[in-house]
Amino acid sequence: MMKPVLRVLAGEPVWPPPIWVMRQAGRYLPEYRELRAKAGSFLDLCYNPALACEVTLQPIRRFGFDAAILFSDILVIPHALGQDVRFVENEGPRLEPVTSAADLARLAEVVPLERLAPVFEALGRIKGALPPETTLLGFCGAPWTVASYMIAGKGTPDQAPARLLAYRDPEFMRALIDRLVAASTAYLVAQVDAGAEAVQIFESFGAALPPALFGPLSLEPVGRIVRGLKEARPHAKVIVFVRGGGPNLRRLVDAGIGDALALDWTLDLAAVLPGIPARIATQGNVDPLALIAGGAPLDRGVDAVLAAARGRPHIFNLGHGILPETPVEHVEHMVRRVRGV
């Protein structure tokens, strides 16, 4: 019998909905923190197949989630292309900014997949260790989201440096996005070959793009990755994570990009889902802060998702990544409530 997450991604309503949690392998878990402390740098952990496998499996063992998502980071792509990438504890990623054609020329034209071999090895190990009903997810960042880090060298409010450069040097921006489309497509194909059954593309920063830039920088590049992956590996399923619920979401729905759309916590599913055709599955969208709070706010958030998603192909999830302060018992409670046990 087909795995629940894959049934939903094929358009079938499954009840109770399968559940996993964005960033489920992470700092809120004591067993993750223990392993993390021994693992060297964050990138060392991402590139250690045995440890990346172990970390990926931790939340599956603890909560029996219906999907395991590869433990990695969206910035392994710029790193593999040759950009200097570091993760500074409590601050986030720091990159040597790429802001000109000359900077871009110093990066690899075609992503050297051999540099990402540990990721593929981790996927193989995870696949071999997962329970038979658990779906293995790969992922990458959407080109605009990744480009915004590559240009600013760090996370920035509303991605202002990248957005300004998109206006000032559209040719450079097109070249950078094209480089990332090709690299991401090759990366996802290789993830599928290594064992990923579905992939999620994280467009974490699409919401701050003005309408004139959303098309060329987000909608079209993500669409090209999805088409490229599906041409190469027709059975691969794709979830696209989007932030914000304005006209950009409408354009994504109308373009029919992806087998599922992962929706953030700001959307009222009861209002939004009727506007999404049933052939597009959905995923989400409890507020990660309601999960930290627990109690009545969490129950109300869980119940609102369940009520709105009933009868639709929907994967239960948070509307953004789980936060380090989250009590593990609240996650247990959420899983039980979703499963009605």
Place this chain on the structure above:
Amino acid sequence: MMKPVLRVLAGEPVWPPPIWVMRQAGRYLPEYRELRAKAGSFLDLCYNPALACEVTLQPIRRFGFDAAILFSDILVIPHALGQDVRFVENEGPRLEPVTSAADLARLAEVVPLERLAPVFEALGRIKGALPPETTLLGFCGAPWTVASYMIAGKGTPDQAPARLLAYRDPEFMRALIDRLVAASTAYLVAQVDAGAEAVQIFESFGAALPPALFGPLSLEPVGRIVRGLKEARPHAKVIVFVRGGGPNLRRLVDAGIGDALALDWTLDLAAVLPGIPARIATQGNVDPLALIAGGAPLDRGVDAVLAAARGRPHIFNLGHGILPETPVEHVEHMVRRVRGV
């Protein structure tokens, strides 16, 4: 004859549309930087009627904008209530956090308007100095936006500390919001009495609220302020600035709050305006980064707004505050292009 901005706020399409720019009195102007350097702290400047008047008038003299907006800050309300508020150069506001009923009890129950007397004196001076066709705007922050600063003590990504507290202690949050509704209403009434012809309420942070919190924390409190102001001063006009264009915007439109909605730069006006009844005026929404870039991206942004807003009651503006790096010549160019001169 009625001033162009007031005609638009009364529902009349005016062509070319009147224009002003959010944060138009600010660091992108050399004459502002010069005065700012001599003025002491940022709050000193806000509370100095002669200097606040002068700063407010600077962009009117230079560009002939159709509206002058009082030079001040949304955090004068917590400051007047007794919270410690400082502005740290290049970092932003820092407040002594208010996170409990005990903290709130240390603040004034009713805003002592006499502490804000310099603001009202500034409004009177500005009113006396403005050209007859220029509308004088007052403003305040929306309760949720102000509360998010009061709770976290600074600006925070997605207002996580305030959002978490809203789940954990809804009673405190309600009390804080109620305090701010009352203070903001009294403050706006006094601004109108001092000479403001219309006011803008800045809900800069409504977009990160989940649907269950948007109603009680944003929609309803802003609605209460607008109703309270209009009951006290029926001729006062209100513009509500919102971020994001999802279902929350729809709820605001359906609730009919405000004479005008100021829309941010992420919205495609051509897609959004047809869904807003013509009795609600609109304002916006060029990307402030397109204004920095200038050239073709700016012209395209200006033209898109003009094309979408033609025939509607619309006030031309940016979709967010003008940034310090903005070249003054680009502002001049935008004004000429909007006015067709």
